[in-house]
Amino acid sequence: MRLRAMAKINLGLDVIKKRDDGYHEVRMIMQTIRMYDQIDLAGSDRPGIQVKTNLPYLPSNENNLVYKAAKLLMDEFHIEKGLDIRLRKVIPVAAGLGGGSSDAAAVMVGVNRMFHLNLSLEELADRGKTIGADVPYCIMRGTALAEGIGEILTQLPSLPPCHILVAKPGINVSTKNVYKSLRADEIQNHPDIDGIIDAIRGSSLMGVTARMANVLEEVTVRDYPVIDEIKQLMMERGALSAMMSGSGPSVFGIFDDRRKAGHAYRQLQDMNLVKQIFLTKPFAPGGR
Incomplete structure (x- = not known):
């Protein structure tokens, strides 16, 4: 079985407060994009889970989220048959694009199908939140409002047609460290999440881009000003708006013109x- 684990961006990311359990209460507009890792699943007579990846520095044991995702379901449903997982990474690692969570989500969907567990997407999502806060969204995919720690999801209409340029500088960012450095009670300017939702429902791309904002930029850009440089370069080359995705460091720009997006792509590629x-x-959504 072959699956695509799709990347995500955040069209808006707000942090409401830090909870007593150490997690942060968020409101985010999540959007799946057509960038994906490839996952191949195959049953095996050899018991256990075997993971192989195209990146030598990625773990192939229980420290990899795809292993955790498979083990979660195989343990619960007492599956004794073995499973071989081949993961071909394309989504940049530690980039704010949800690659690890999406890989885990795809494996859960695949294991559910392969072993005929008959779990609904909602049932898979409920189990997925024990692996990571973004996993339930990556199971659902599409355009959605994510609340709570990211696991409370409301499906939204599709984003109007556009072109998305994603650029990752040569740095990696720890999501855990970004949230640790964030002072949620001192945030002055909160994104207009409800306004973004209204713009999506009204099919207004300009309405979405005019309200895009990410409160985590304040933390990450302070340490890595290159993020702001890339944002400005995209805007100068015709992006309706540009923003850091998640905790960074990836930056995305939204274009309503394919030629402008292609021109920006070629120029940034040479920098x-x-x-x-x-x-x-x-x-x-419409099939994996």
């Missing part, structure tokens, strides 16, 4: 500021 760059589009 030392960017290590990886992708030109893609929004993704709407």
